[in-house]
Amino acid sequence: MVKFVEGVNPDDPGVARINYAIGFEHTPEFEAHLERLQARKTAEEARLAARKDVPARRKPPGNNDTLVSWSDEEVVFAQDQNRDVELILSRLRVYPTGIRFDLIAREQDEGKATFIGERINLTHRIRRPFKHRIYLGIVLPDGKIVTNKKCTPPQAPEDDDLTTPWLYGGKSYSRQSETGATYFLSPRPEDSSELVFTIAYPEIGIDRASSIALDCTRFTRSDT
Incomplete structure (x- = not known):
């Protein structure tokens, strides 16, 4: 029994x-x-x-006085196809609590009749008119991976969890030939850490994943 x-x-x-x-x-x-x-x-x-929100430490700070280092360098993801659009990693800001950055898509032919943001979705949400979005993954020094598929508050670590890495999906914008989305990685990895950013977007011709490795120690210090 x-x-x-x-x-x-x-x-x-x-x-x-x-x-x-x-x-x-x-x-x-x-x-x-x-x-x-x-x-x-x-x-x-x-x-x-x-859960409709997350603690402040899981979001990018609004005060630049808290900056540890920064870089406005634009690093272009290599592509085998879809060469009429550049996918770019830029506007990196390192804070005590994490790292903010932008994903950018820029039209090479500025004479296109439509807004690029009507065709490419760099945000973490699938929303109209899109039925797709970019895949973004970040490989951390310890081998853990965070992605933009788990960016909403219900998917975030518990409020008292200070160590589990997580990616917050922030604001986005769109102009005629450029669109972008902001993300925030928390908590901040060690300053000496190399981060590997990987994207894929089959719906716009990026079938093979493309990666960029960044060494955050090369950024400009905020006190310089």
Whole structure:
């Protein structure tokens, strides 16, 4: 006979898994156990959905006085195709709490009749008229990877988590021949760290991932 014990995590090592598809009897105790599991899952989903914001340290500071270093160098991602549009990493700002940067798409033919922002989405959200977005991933020195697929508050680390890396999706803009989106990586990696930024965007012809490696120690110090 199987006894259900309240509070036991069914995924813990040593906890029995029952294949009830082959003759297991659904007892009232078992049904109550399933209901409790579903209730906990529903409560957790509701809690995450209710998160509309993240702590200030997970967002780019608004005061430039807190800058540690900065760079306005524009680094172009190499592309095998779609050479009429440049994808650029620029406007990097290093703060005590993290690193802010922009992804930029710039039209090579400024005579295009339409706004580039009507064709290319550099933000972390899929929103009208887009059915797609750029993929952005950052490889940290310890091998961890953050991406722009998990940029919303419900996907952020818990408020008291000071160490888990996360990417915040900020503002965006669009002009005739240029569009851009701001991101903020927190917490800040060590100053000596090399960060690898990788993008892919098959919908606009960037099928092969393209990467840029940056050494943040080469940035201009804020006190110079």
